[in-house]
Amino acid sequence: MEETLKAHAQLWNVTFGFIKSMCLKCAVELEIPDAIHRHGTPATVSDLCASLSVPRVKSRHHRSLMRLLSHEGLSEPHVTPSGEEAFDLTPVSLFLLSTSIHCSSTSVRMILDRYIMDSSQMLPEWLRRPDISTSPFEITHGKDLWGLNTVMPQFNRIFNSEMEGDSSFVIDIVTRICRKVFRGIGSLVDVGGGTGLTAVKLVEAFTGLWCIVFDLPHVIATAPRASAAIEFVSGDMFIEVSRAEAALLEN
Numbered sequence: 001m002e003e004t005l006k007a008h009a010q011l012w013n014v015t016f017g018f019i020k021s022m023c024l025k026c027a028v029e030l031e032i033p034d035a036i037h038r039h040g041t042p043a044t045v046s047d048l049c050a051s052l053s054v055p056r057v058k059s060r061h062h063r064s065l066m067r068l069l070s071h072e073g074l075s076e077p078h079v080t081p082s083g084e085e086a087f088d089l090t091p092v093s094l095f096l097l098s099t100s101i102h103c104s105s106t107s108v109r110m111i112l113d114r115y116i117m118d119s120s121q122m123l124p125e126w127l128r129r130p131d132i133s134t135s136p137f138e139i140t141h142g143k144d145l146w147g148l149n150t151v152m153p154q155f156n157r158i159f160n161s162e163m164e165g166d167s168s169f170v171i172d173i174v175t176r177i178c179r180k181v182f183r184g185i186g187s188l189v190d191v192g193g194g195t196g197l198t199a200v201k202l203v204e205a206f207t208g209l210w211c212i213v214f215d216l217p218h219v220i221a222t223a224p225r226a227s228a229a230i231e232f233v234s235g236d237m238f239i240e241v242s243r244a245e246a247a248l249l250e251n
């Protein structure tokens, strides 16, 4: 009997697993971590409602959201000297501060964006199909992610910004702990290099390195020209890639 109850509870846990992700997305969109940070000390739900313009009538719901975030390690529960429940930042939610050099908020927004989430509904349909070339994303949107980016400038901006945030975090570590990998290389092509942030960090870290950022035309068109040591080339990597002494494929 106990086993059956446990199994039933587990089923609901998995079924409602999406609520955790959606509450995280909600916290990012409301900018709750920034509000806690601005407050300076653990913030009560009233503090947060006032700071985020959430109507008081929603306090009870906001409290549930904060408790779920605490359960997931995204906020730290406290009790104020007057006995009120309050919430502080955690090592995880520090990644969601807009002032963090490795802010991951854009990644959360992009990964949980409806364009990505919608395609997960197509998994059974995709598995039933005999071909493997069409992804669930293409079944949903009629285009692959890159094709959608060409016709959706706003999503393209969010996507590129997400890539920049993530690669900036990784490349800062790589340029510190993997220096010998780049030693002696005069030129490097960053294949699918996005808007070129990785290339900027590489030419800054390795004097004399010449970088080519190679990506699709709509990405190269919006890439800032940040350094004389970087060349931007647009094309399709499945047809031909610019020549260099080394090629980087990241992410």
Ligand SMILES: C[S@@+](CC[C@H](N)C(=O)[O-])C[C@H]1O[C@@H](n2cnc3c(N)ncnc32)[C@H](O)[C@@H]1O
Residues within 6 Å of the ligand: 146, 163, 164, 166, 167, 191, 192, 193, 194, 195, 198, 214, 215, 216, 219, 235, 236, 237, 238, 249, 250, 251
């Ligand atoms: C996952 S992102 C990685 C971006 C970057 N390397 C980073 O780590 O931030 C993949 C990149 O590959 C590019 N890409 C996708 N298909 C491509 C193709 N056929 N030819 C060239 N670039 C392509 C995308 O536009 C995108 O910028």
